[in-house]
Amino acid sequence: MSNKKVNLDLRVKRTLHLIRDAFLSLMDKKGFDHITVRDITECAEINRATFYLHYQDKHDLLQKIVDEMMHEFLTAFQLPPNFDATGFIKDTNTPPDSFIRQFEHIVAHSQFYRVMLGSNGLPGLSHRMENIIRDSLYQRSIIAQPNDSQVTMPRDIIVRYVTSAHLGIIMYWLENDMQYSPKYMATQLIRLHEHGSTYFVKGHT
Template sequence: MSNNPLKTDPRIKRTLSLIRDALISLMDEKGFDQLTVQDITERAEINRATFYRHYQDKYDLLNKIVDEILQQFQTAFELPPGFEAHQFIQDNDTPPDSFIRQFEQVAEHARFYKVMLGPNGLPGFSLRMEMIIRDSLNRRSMIAQPFDSQVGIPRDIIVRYVASAHLGIIIYWLENDMSYSPKYMATQLIRLHGFGSTHFFKDNG
């Protein structure tokens, strides 16, 4: 049996969800610097003792939320263990499972991403997202073509260009209220990758 109460007590899960929802809504309204723990507890309708039972302060709360969501974002985009070059797909109409998963993860936490990437969001958040994308694309490129001498454009330039475009498409989707499905967006993204880079960024992972 797990000793972690967060996994066994639905009341604690609900409390944490209320606290986190309160933080995101308040950031959306007035930014992080202007809000206080008192604001958060009033919005979540809990007492301060309950808040401090789980978080040291508002910074601890924000850091834990951001780290958790970005870890999920990274996991969604990972290739399966043992992925090899021959598994890369060859057409622009079959989106990789990992691309679809990434859009699904963003959709699941859409309010969070809209706030963090918006005018009242966390400085540097978009760069953290882009770094996750860059690292994943770089690993994919190394699987597909491990020899830099065989890549027509320096690898770091390709990865930087494609990662920036990749993040830009995610932001566009959020700004337009996710009017397209995750699979549709994943398909368009892989087509854009095909236009802007070589095939080694496309996979079925």
């Protein structure tokens, strides 16, 4: 690849970052309905022609940002090919790599999640995240125990409960400035998946 091509790619990436950072900043302050393309270009310090080279309008920008983030969120949580269920949980002090990756992804894109899940954010985002988590956990439950007759209650109920807890922990972490590391959060999450409400029992070890 020529130096000219590399420099062009870097300039495009820098421009896209400027646009997206400006957009998220404005979303946080004003909400989507009150943002204009002019607001975005002025905040990013680019001209309108540059914006329209990459996006049709602010709706296209929003969709592309969200779709990209949700694809990365899904990828981070996916199981590897030929997954072996016996290696999923070694012990409750060793969370699955996919749990850690999911928290690391959120750290890397914390501005996006804080804004989009905030008061001026995107109302449907948490639902999309919930669907991704639920589908992944359902797949894991099938791998762990494919026989429904061996499950203590309807699988859908268990998965829905665990999904709500999983997303709730992510939301708590964001709301509290991500004060714990991704590995720490992944460890607490797998403990809750394994033991649930027994952690409320005094003297539990």
